[in-house]
Each structure stands twice: as C-alpha cells, then as structure tokens.
Amino acid sequence: MSKKRTEIRQTSRNIRVVDAIYIQCKLECYRGNPLIEALPPPVSKTKWKERLQQQPAMLPAERALPPELRLHCALKMKRAFIVQARHLEICEKTDLLLRSAYVGVSLGESERRRRAQEWYACVQSGQVPDFGLGEQANGEFFSIIGSSGMGKTQSLLHFLEWIPEVIRHTASQHLQIPVIYVQCPHNGSTKDFARSILRAFDRLLGTSFDKENDRATEETLIAIAAALMDRYFVGLLVIDEIQNLSHKKSGGREEFMDFFLQLFNVLHLSIIVIGTMKAAGVLQTTFRQARRASSMGSVVWERSKPNDKGWTRLLNNLWQYQWQGEPTELTDELADVLYDETQGITALLVRLLILVQHRAIALGIAELTPKLVRKVASDNLVLLRPMLAALRSGNPARIAKYDDFVIPELDEFAEISGAFPRESFSATESAEGAEAIKEDTRRTVLSMLLSLGLSEQVAEFHLKAVLDVTPEATPLEVMNEVLARTKGKSARKSTESRSKKKSEGAAELPNGYDELRDAGWLPPEGGLGATDEPGDAD
Known part of the structure; x- marks a missing residue:
C-alpha cells in the first residue's frame, strides 16, 4: 500500500490578511525588497516608548463609586505596561533580526527556496540532507533569558x-507571515514542536495543517513545518519557554538541534529564544553554533533590586492606582515592604497591589499601611513562600531550585477566588501581630532545619502542617514537632493535655529532644522549661 503524500495547499480563509503598502527604505541593502518595504519602517526608541507605554486612566471620581464597582476598577493595573530600558532593547533588536532575515530573499524563486525544496525531497525520501551546516547564515540569533514574572514574553x-x-x-x-511565535513543548519533543508550528499557521491563516497531518511521522512534520515557513516567507521564529528543552536527554537535544540548524542555515530565518535562567545550560549546548554565527548576543533579565531606577519608576507609576479612598502616600517603609514581599518580581508586584486594593475596598479601609500589605501577602502568597524565602536568602543553590516557578494568575489567589473569608478591619489588623510572629517562627525554624541537613521541601511541608495547627507555638516547640514528624511520630499533644502536664510539673521530654541537644540548640540537660539555677533539680 503506497504511503499517502501530505499536500500543502493554500487556504481560502485568509482571516488576518492585510494588503501590502510599500515604503521605500533609505538603506541600500533594504531598498527594492518588497518583503522588507512592506514592514512598518524602523522607529526611534522614543517612538517605541510611546507605542509600548500603557497606563489606563485613573479617574478621581471612581473613588466615589460603590465598592462592587471599585473592585473592577482595581483590575486596570493588569493592563498597565511601564516601559523599561530592557523593553526598548528587545524591540530594537527584534526589528533588526526581522529585517536581516529578508536580505537577499525575493518573492520569486530564490536560492533559499531551491535549497528548501531539495531538503524537503531528501527528508521525504528518507535521506539525510547535508547543506553545509557550518556556513554563515543570513538570519540572526538572539536570546532573552531571565526570572519568571519579569515581562520577557510580554515585551x-x-x-x-x-x-x-x-x-x-x-x-x-x-x-x-513576518513572525511565527511558538512555545517549546513541556516535554521538549521535536515532534510536538513541529506540530505547534503547524498550529501557528492554522491560527493565522484559518487552515487545518495540524489536523490533516495528525498521523504524520516526526520527520514528515518537520519537513512540512519548514516548507510552510518557506512558502509564507517567515522572517522570524520566536521560541518561548525554551528551558523545557532541558527536560530532554542529550540525544533528544541533538535531534532538536538538527531541526533548529536546518531552519537557521537552510531557510536563513532569524530566531529568538525566550526562557528562564534554567535555559542558560540549553544555550551553552544546543544553540552554541547559532550563537557563534550571530552578533546579536542576549538579554539577561534578572529581578529588580530595591534601588533600581526601573523598579522605583514602576512602583511610583502603579502606586497612583488607588480606589480605597483618599490616596495614601508611598513612604519608604511601604516601598520596603512591597519589595520584601515581591522580591523585585514585576508580575508579583502588580498582583499584590491589586490584592491589597481588593482587601481595602472590601473592608472599607481608608489608608494603605505596611501591616495591611503584609497581611494580604501572608494570606495570598502561600504557595510562593518557599520561592520568596529562597530569593531573600540570596543563596544561589536555593534560588536555582525555583528557576522555572510560575506566578499564579490573578483569579487563582484566595483574595479574588473567594477562598479568603471577608473579615472586619479590626480582625485584619489584630491578626497582623500574630501573623508576623508566626512568620518569624517559620523563618527561624526553617533556617535551623536546613542547617541540620533536612531538605527544604520536607522542612516546608512539616512546618506548614505544625504551624497551621499550633500557630502560637514557640520556635523550639515547632522544631521538636517537625523533627518528631520526620521520624513518623508526633510530639504534639492536645492543648488540654499540654496544659494539664504543665500544671502538674511534668518533665517528660518530647521526641526530637536528643537531636536538638546534640545539634547545640538546647542546654545539655533538663526539659524545655528547665533552668540552670542551682537548686532547681531534685
């Protein structure tokens, strides 16, 4: 039975098409090239800033609206986009990459098309194409690497x-089609990556390439993806979440590398990869040849420091969005608390400010205070505490564990989802002191447990379980309980039993005491309530 040949046919549903308007280029190398002259002309950084900056209007009259409407107003902060120097650099380089890919490419039959056709024929016949992978490509390579939540993809x-x-x-x-944007599959699969390219074409053209080739082999999908990018004159391929490639074994990465180099060298595409810090290893191995062939370099986007001008500008611009009543002035203390609770992560700052607004509006709070910010963060950022603790520590090894963490969407936070019970302002304020003590206890005990060699994941799990039941426990009591739990026992007694033993002067030591004593955290003799004063012992 002969194998059915996959056909690439043009669609009649061009749902996102505009007719070309050509603007003559001033540069000789671009002039007369319709693929370049149909693109919007290059603009200055000042113009890019005007285009990118998004600050929804904050109308003072909105503060007089009913609470249920002001809650909606607070979501305006999600649409705010405060331009930073990194944003302008990315725009400038992306524009350069896009245009450089079209140099020497015409709308008619070209060397690029001939080579692509020969490559496609080789793949379809089962042969290995060889077009000199060491040659210099016309396209350029650029990487954007940084912490999650900093706005890399959004830029x-x-x-x-x-x-x-x-x-x-x-x-x-x-x-x-000037640009194709895809995300690297979670499993780093080359087949799934090729299929995501087909889906990108389907989204733009209204075609069904993905569905028509649902049973195609990996080699066929790769060939079709490459042929489509050639047929529709793709100039720039953007690959997001490139750190997912680190999940593949070395053989799989080499397979992906072969595909990547064919796109880079045969079709002369420009390529941008975006990823977290974990992607650095991928760039050092899988994409090393492309990096040598390109002069565009990379942008490493680390989280902001508390005194960075960009962070200060971002905070000042977002702070103006207040609907709880009369605006509260941004003090140094408030700025310090906001940084401590978000650790310089842009997306987290936006989410926290929205959550604070929702709490203040719902409870009728007129003034934003550090205590309120701390309380809202404590209630809503529970899942992010291990990551934030690692960032506060400044320990590279601990931070590396959270390179690919994901900032939850706004509706996943308790404040928005409704999981947080609405309480009065007095309850929120009075709970702040107890919450601060609980958090101090957690941090103190966590540090002690890690120094004893307990893994952070296990320590955090047991700490949360113990503090949820006995939030008033002292650090030593909490540590005893955690050590006991790790041994499969519980040192915790009920409140009534513990009170009875104290009143009877019971001297029984909890499980885990020996471990604490040997580690030097406790006196060598006596219980938790014992003293070193003469005469105390019988």
Missing part, C-alpha cells in the same frame, strides 16, 4: 502588536 508580544500578522503582496498574490 516581545507588545512589539509584535505593531507587526502585521499576514501581508498579501497583491501583484504576485504571495502571502508573507
């Missing part, structure tokens, strides 16, 4: 809003 997507998705060149009836 690029804002740039792409100013680039037409599909351009029709009416004279030749060719379609041009």
Whole structure:
C-alpha cells in the first residue's frame, strides 16, 4: 500500500490578511525588497516608548463609586505596561533580526527556496540532507533569558502588536507571515514542536495543517513545518519557554538541534529564544553554533533590586492606582515592604497591589499601611513562600531550585477566588501581630532545619502542617514537632493535655529532644522549661 503524500495547499480563509503598502527604505541593502518595504519602517526608541507605554486612566471620581464597582476598577493595573530600558532593547533588536532575515530573499524563486525544496525531497525520501551546516547564515540569533514574572514574553508580544500578522503582496498574490511565535513543548519533543508550528499557521491563516497531518511521522512534520515557513516567507521564529528543552536527554537535544540548524542555515530565518535562567545550560549546548554565527548576543533579565531606577519608576507609576479612598502616600517603609514581599518580581508586584486594593475596598479601609500589605501577602502568597524565602536568602543553590516557578494568575489567589473569608478591619489588623510572629517562627525554624541537613521541601511541608495547627507555638516547640514528624511520630499533644502536664510539673521530654541537644540548640540537660539555677533539680 503506497504511503499517502501530505499536500500543502493554500487556504481560502485568509482571516488576518492585510494588503501590502510599500515604503521605500533609505538603506541600500533594504531598498527594492518588497518583503522588507512592506514592514512598518524602523522607529526611534522614543517612538517605541510611546507605542509600548500603557497606563489606563485613573479617574478621581471612581473613588466615589460603590465598592462592587471599585473592585473592577482595581483590575486596570493588569493592563498597565511601564516601559523599561530592557523593553526598548528587545524591540530594537527584534526589528533588526526581522529585517536581516529578508536580505537577499525575493518573492520569486530564490536560492533559499531551491535549497528548501531539495531538503524537503531528501527528508521525504528518507535521506539525510547535508547543506553545509557550518556556513554563515543570513538570519540572526538572539536570546532573552531571565526570572519568571519579569515581562520577557510580554515585551516581545507588545512589539509584535505593531507587526502585521499576514501581508498579501497583491501583484504576485504571495502571502508573507513576518513572525511565527511558538512555545517549546513541556516535554521538549521535536515532534510536538513541529506540530505547534503547524498550529501557528492554522491560527493565522484559518487552515487545518495540524489536523490533516495528525498521523504524520516526526520527520514528515518537520519537513512540512519548514516548507510552510518557506512558502509564507517567515522572517522570524520566536521560541518561548525554551528551558523545557532541558527536560530532554542529550540525544533528544541533538535531534532538536538538527531541526533548529536546518531552519537557521537552510531557510536563513532569524530566531529568538525566550526562557528562564534554567535555559542558560540549553544555550551553552544546543544553540552554541547559532550563537557563534550571530552578533546579536542576549538579554539577561534578572529581578529588580530595591534601588533600581526601573523598579522605583514602576512602583511610583502603579502606586497612583488607588480606589480605597483618599490616596495614601508611598513612604519608604511601604516601598520596603512591597519589595520584601515581591522580591523585585514585576508580575508579583502588580498582583499584590491589586490584592491589597481588593482587601481595602472590601473592608472599607481608608489608608494603605505596611501591616495591611503584609497581611494580604501572608494570606495570598502561600504557595510562593518557599520561592520568596529562597530569593531573600540570596543563596544561589536555593534560588536555582525555583528557576522555572510560575506566578499564579490573578483569579487563582484566595483574595479574588473567594477562598479568603471577608473579615472586619479590626480582625485584619489584630491578626497582623500574630501573623508576623508566626512568620518569624517559620523563618527561624526553617533556617535551623536546613542547617541540620533536612531538605527544604520536607522542612516546608512539616512546618506548614505544625504551624497551621499550633500557630502560637514557640520556635523550639515547632522544631521538636517537625523533627518528631520526620521520624513518623508526633510530639504534639492536645492543648488540654499540654496544659494539664504543665500544671502538674511534668518533665517528660518530647521526641526530637536528643537531636536538638546534640545539634547545640538546647542546654545539655533538663526539659524545655528547665533552668540552670542551682537548686532547681531534685
């Protein structure tokens, strides 16, 4: 039975197409190239800042609206985009990469098309294509690496809003798709990656390439993806979440590398990869040849420091969005607390400010205070506490464990989802002192447990369980209980039993005492209530 040949046919549902309007380029190397002259002309950094900056209007009259409406107003902060120097650098380099990929490429038959066709024929016949992978490519390579929640992807997507998705060149009836944006699959699969490229074309053109090739082999999918990028004159391929490639074994990464180099060298695409700090290893191995062939370098986007000008500007711009009553002035103490609770992560700052607004509006709080910020953070950022604790520690080994953490969406926080019970202002304020003591206890005991060699994951799990039941326990009592739990026993008694023993002067030591004593955390003799004063012993 002969194998059915996969057909790549043009769609009649061009749902995102604009007709090309050509603007003559001033640069000789770009002039006369319709693929470049159909793109929006390059602009200055000042112009890019005007295009990217998004600050929804904050109307003073909105503070007089009913609480249920002001809660909606607070969501305006999600749409705010405060331009930083990194954003402008990304826009500038992305524009350069896009145009450089089209140099020497025409709308007619070209060397690029001939080589792509020969490569496709080799793959379909089962042969290994060889077109000199060591040659210098026309396209460029650029990487954007940084902590989660800093706005890497958002920056690029804002740039792409100013680039037409599909351009029709009416004279030749060719379609041009300047940019294809895809995410690296969670398993790092080359087959799934090729399929995601097909889905990107389907989204832009209204086609069904993915569905038509649902049973295709990996080699066929790769060939089809490459042929589509050639047919529709793709200039820039953006690969997000590239750290997922680290999940693959070395053989799988080499397989992905082969595909990547074919795109880079045969089709002469420009390629941008985006990922977390964990992607650094991938860049040092899988993409090393592309990095040598490119002069664009990379942007390493670390979290902000408390005194960074960009962080200060971001905080000042977002602080103006207040609907709880008369605006509260941003004091140094408030700024310090906001940084401590978010550790310089942009997305987390935006979410926390929205959550604080929701708490203040719901409870009728007129003034924003450090205590309120701490309380809201304590109630809502529970899942992020281990990551934030690692960032506060400054320990590279601990921080590395959370390189690929994900900032929850706003509706996943208790304040928004409704999991948090609405309480009065007095209850929120009075709970602050107890919560602060509980948090201090947690941090103290966590540090002690880690120094004893207990893994952070196990320590955090047992700490939470103990403090949820006995939030008033002292650090030593909490540590005893955690050590006992790790041995499969519980040193905790009920409140009534513990009170009875204290009143009877019971001297029984809890499980885990020996471990504490040997580690030097307790006196060598006596119980938790014992003293070193002469005469205390019988």
